[in-house]
Amino acid sequence: EVQLVESGGGLVQPGRSLRLSCAASGFTFDDYAMHWVRQAPGKGLEWVSGISWNSGSIGYADSVKGRFTISRDNAKNSLYLQMNSLRAEDTALYYCAKVFPRGFDFWSGYLDYWGQGTLVTVSS
Amino acid sequence: DIQMTQSPSSLSASVGDRVTITCQASQDISNYLNWYQQKPGKAPKLLIYDASNLETGVPSRFSGSGSGTDFTFTISSLQPEDIATYYCQQYDNLPPAFGPGTKVDIK
Numbered sequence: 699e700v701q702l703v704e705s706g707g708g709l710v711q712p713g714r715s716l717r718l719s720c721a722a723s724g725f726t727f728d729d730y731a732m733h734w735v736r737q738a739p740g741k742g743l744e745w746v747s748g749i750s751w752n753s754g755s756i757g758y759a760d761s762v763k764g765r766f767t768i769s770r771d772n773a774k775n776s777l778y779l780q781m782n783s784l785r786a787e788d789t790a791l792y793y794c795a796k797v798f799p800r801g802f803d804f805w806s807g808y809l810d811y812w813g814q815g816t817l818v819t820v821s822s
Numbered sequence: 823d824i825q826m827t828q829s830p831s832s833l834s835a836s837v838g839d840r841v842t843i844t845c846q847a848s849q850d851i852s853n854y855l856n857w858y859q860q861k862p863g864k865a866p867k868l869l870i871y872d873a874s875n876l877e878t879g880v881p882s883r884f885s886g887s888g889s890g891t892d893f894t895f896t897i898s899s900l901q902p903e904d905i906a907t908y909y910c911q912q913y914d915n916l917p918p919a920f921g922p923g924t925k926v927d928i929k
Contacts, residue, residue, distance in 0.1 A: 733918075735866075743858075743866065743909055743920040757916045760823075793865055800854070800872065805918045808856040809911075810877070812865040 700724040700811045702794050707816030710784055718816055720777040720794030725811075728752070728772035731797040731804040734779050736790035737815075746792070747779065750804035757805060762788075784820045791815040824848050824912055826921035834929040841897040843924045845888075845910035853889045854914040860923075861906045869908075870895065902928060 706718040720732070734746040747758045747768040756768055767780040777794050795809040825848040835841050845855065857870035868877045870886035873893055883898045897904055905928060910921040 735920075742907075742923045743860075743911075745917050745919060748918070759917050798871075800913065803916070805916050806854070806913050808868055808871040808913070809858070809866070810868050812867070814865055 700796065702796065702811055702813035704792060704794055704813045704816035707792065707818045709819045709821065711822050712785060712820055714784055715780070715782045716784060716818060718779040718781065718792055718794075718818070720779075720813060722775045722777065722794075722796070725796070727770075727775040731799065731807070732770060732777045733795045733797060733805075733809060734768060734777075735793045735795055735809070735812075736788075736818075737793070738787075738790040741790075744790075748797070748804050749777070755804045781818070784818075786820050789818060789820050791817050823917060824851060824915050824919055826910055826912055826919050828908075828910060828921040828924050830924060831922065832925040832927075834927050835900050836929045837900055837902060839900045841900050841904075841926060843895040843908055843926075845893040845895065845921050847891045847893075847912055847914075850890050851912045851914035854912055855886075855888070855893050856911045856913065857884075857886055857895050858909045858911065858920075859904075859906045860909065866909065897926075900926070900928070 703721045733748040765783045793815045796811040797807045798810040800807040853873040855873045858866040860866040907923045
């Protein structure tokens, strides 16, 4: 059974940093690209970042570019999101999601498994 | 960036009704379009991929169609358990953007 379990969320002051983790199991982690998707309270889904199976291709939403860094450790079956210079508008539930590939690009495909999310609240 | 729009933003329908949601992309995305269902307090769930392919285990009352810039998602007979918000998502280009969502409830 595929499982994605996010952790690392919490309350943080504006300008501070937080590192999210996503522990994957039930599939061959290093065969698949992975994404982070967030959802602000009462709002829709926003793609944040994605990474190819071998970390060779990475992308970010403009809203987080230069502040967030995605990474993965295939030996540990884990995905990470380092979030720096956090802002109030980064407050959201952060999901990690597995990509079922439909092409050669890391963003090409559908998100067939999602975690339950970890809540990040940026507030003073 | 490709912009995704959905209409309506919300709808109310009776059990058994046919429900249709449209999704429009700001440029041609071929059939690189997925549909997700999100129930309150839950993670999104994939329903339809590549515009018209039903994910394994998803009831056949759900369907999708379209290509290019215009897409349609249909629930042929609305059930109480279909109360949710539905999102389209394109993966033709980076960033793989989601539509704003359509909230469906029971009249």
